[in-house]
Amino acid sequence: MxxxxxxxxxxxxxxxxxAILLIGMVCFFLFYRIRGFGAFFxxxxxxxxxxxxxxxxxxxxxPTCRWWEKELRKLLVRAHVKHAQGIASxxxxxxxxxxxxxxxxxxxxxxxxxxITSILSLVSVLPDQLDxxxxxxxxxxEKYPTMQQSxxxxxxxxxxxxxxxxxxxxxxxxxxxINGLSNxxxxxxxxxxxxxxxxxxxxxxxxxxxxxxAQGRLILYGVFKEKWARLIEDEIIYADKMFSGFLMGKLVDxxxxxxxxxxxxxxxxxxxxxxxxxxxxxxxxxxxFGPYIGAVPSTLWLLLENPLxxxxxxxxxxxxxxxxxxxxxxxxxxxxxxxxxxxxxFSILFFGGLWGFVGMIIGVPxxxxxxxxxxxxxxxxxxxxxxxxxxxxxxxQYVKKSKITPRQEKLWSEEEKQELTQEKTEQKEQxxxxxxxxxxxxxxxxx
Numbered sequence: 333m334x335x336x337x338x339x340x341x342x343x344x345x346x347x348x349x350x351a352i353l354l355i356g357m358v359c360f361f362l363f364y365r366i367r368g369f370g371a372f373f374x375x376x377x378x379x380x381x382x383x384x385x386x387x388x389x390x391x392x393x394x395p396t397c398r399w400w401e402k403e404l405r406k407l408l409v410r411a412h413v414k415h416a417q418g419i420a421s422x423x424x425x426x427x428x429x430x431x432x433x434x435x436x437x438x439x440x441x442x443x444x445x446x447x448i449t450s451i452l453s454l455v456s457v458l459p460d461q462l463d464x465x466x467x468x469x470x471x472x473x474e475k476y477p478t479m480q481q482s483x484x485x486x487x488x489x490x491x492x493x494x495x496x497x498x499x500x501x502x503x504x505x506x507x508x509x510i511n512g513l514s515n516x517x518x519x520x521x522x523x524x525x526x527x528x529x530x531x532x533x534x535x536x537x538x539x540x541x542x543x544x545x546a547q548g549r550l551i552l553y554g555v556f557k558e559k560w561a562r563l564i565e566d567e568i569i570y571a572d573k574m575f576s577g578f579l580m581g582k583l584v585d586x587x588x589x590x591x592x593x594x595x596x597x598x599x600x601x602x603x604x605x606x607x608x609x610x611x612x613x614x615x616x617x618x619x620x621f622g623p624y625i626g627a628v629p630s631t632l633w634l635l636l637e638n639p640l641x642x643x644x645x646x647x648x649x650x651x652x653x654x655x656x657x658x659x660x661x662x663x664x665x666x667x668x669x670x671x672x673x674x675x676x677x678f679s680i681l682f683f684g685g686l687w688g689f690v691g692m693i694i695g696v697p698x699x700x701x702x703x704x705x706x707x708x709x710x711x712x713x714x715x716x717x718x719x720x721x722x723x724x725x726x727x728x729q730y731v732k733k734s735k736i737t738p739r740q741e742k743l744w745s746e747e748e749k750q751e752l753t754q755e756k757t758e759q760k761e762q763x764x765x766x767x768x769x770x771x772x773x774x775x776x777x778x779x
Contacts, residue, residue, distance in 0.1 A: 381526045386533025390541070393428045395580055397538055400424035425538045429531065439610070446607045450633070465639060466491075571701045578697040581664045586616040588664075589656055596648050602634065602641050612649065616656070618692045620673075620680055623653040671700055 377384070401424035408416035466487050473480035537544070553561045590613025597605035608630040615626030627649045634642035671679070676696055683695030714723050 382529035383533055385527055385530025386537055389432070389530055389534035390537035391576070392579065392583070393432060393534065393538065394541065395576060397424045397428045400427055421539065425535060428538070429535060433531070442606060443610050446604065450604050450607055450637075567701070567705065570704060571697075574697045574700050574704075575694070578700075579693075582617050582619070582693075585656065585661055585664050586613045588660060589613055589616045589652065592652060593649070596652070597645060600641065600644055600648070602645065603637065604633065608634065608645070618680070618689075619696050620676055621692070623649070623656070627653075671696065671703060675699060675703065 401420050404420035404423055405416050408420055413419065469483060470480060473483060549565070552565060555561075556564065590609050593612045594605055594609035597609060602608065611630050612623075612626040615622045618625060627646070630649075631642050631646050634645050679695040679699035680692050683691035683698065685691070687694075711723060714720065
């Protein structure tokens with residue numbers, strides 16, 4: 333018996349060593365072939381781009397589509413219409429897709445002309461604005477002759493260089509940009525084609541989402557044991573709630589902020605009210621940094637048009653973001669992620685560095701899912717090692733004093749505790765049977 337246990341022990345060690353060696357060889361190969369793999373994945377993503385667009389569109393529209401389908405089904409059932417479920421699903425998908433297409437088209441039709449008009453207006457009035465600003469600052473420094481003289485000399489030099497830049501550099505730069513855009517017609521057409529195909533793919537995904545989910549569940553329970561399948565399914569459901577709740581909440585919040593910003597800037601008489609409102613609303617989707625990313629370029633843009641408007645806009649945006657951060661945002665999002673401010677900042681910087689603008693948007697919910705998995709593993713390990721005292725002390729000192737999500741409060745269900753107790757009981761029974769057969773202390777420690 334002891335000989336058999338020793339053979340199993342050394343066999344496990346040998347298998348572990350071979351596995352580590354193979355993993356090392358694979359990592360070594362990937363390290364030296366990273367460029368080739370990078371090109372392969374780039375081409376693969378390019379091929380799957382319509383499906384990626386379709387999945388994103390379908391995922392964003394799914395909550396709205398589900399709500400409309402539910403309401404339409406109720407109306408059709410009351411009207412005693414046959415095939416109420418299928419008709420309601422088709423109408424809901426059609427309405428959501430048409431609404432999305434209308435909003436995107438209207439947004440582009442409103443924003444692009446505004447951008448072109450603002451650029452042309454800025455180029456035409458920029459010299460006069462600089463002269464007016466210089467005159468205002470010159471009058472402000474009238475009591476300080478030395479500073480006034482220094483500023484007049486500096487402004488004369490800057491004005492000369494600016495006019496030279498507008499004549500010699502700006503025109504060729506704009507011509508280069510126009511030529512570059514004309515050369516990128518193929519890429520623009522390709523993007524529009526992929527976006528259109530993605531819209532079609534999203535229709536199929538929304539129509540067959542229930543079947544796809546059922547097929548995924550069959551695969552999950554067919555590959556894994558029931559215990560692990562339930563754990564994975566629970567984590568997938570949590571990730572779905574985290575992503576859909578956070579992203580939809582941020583979209584609604586950003587829409588409200590954009591509308592309020594447009595109303596406020598329009599009442600202040602700002603010519604570029606629509607443009608700056610779209611910038612503020614879109615960048616507000618990014619947690620933590622979004623308000624600043626949108627406010628800084630908008631303020632600089634308005635500063636060139638009208639410094640007084642820029643000052644009013646800056647104060648308005650600061651007040652608006654305070655209202656959003658303390659009233660609107662918490663009402664819509666609540667404490668949906670359960671992450672502290674440090675981890676929110678970390679996730680935005682880390683995933684933003686990896687995936688750019690998209691990473692800054694999805695980084696927070698993605699890291700929240702990772703944080704939840706690590707939390708579950710740590711708590712399971714503490715309970716398995718009978719260190720509930722450490723867990724209770726941590727909860728008493730940190731968790732109960734902060735806002736936590738219902739997921740964190742009910743992280744350990746009674747069913748999971750029973751499974752852990754059963755595992756510990758089975759492992760305790762195994763050494764006792766081996767001890768009766770006369771194993772050594774070293775063998776018992778190995779078990």
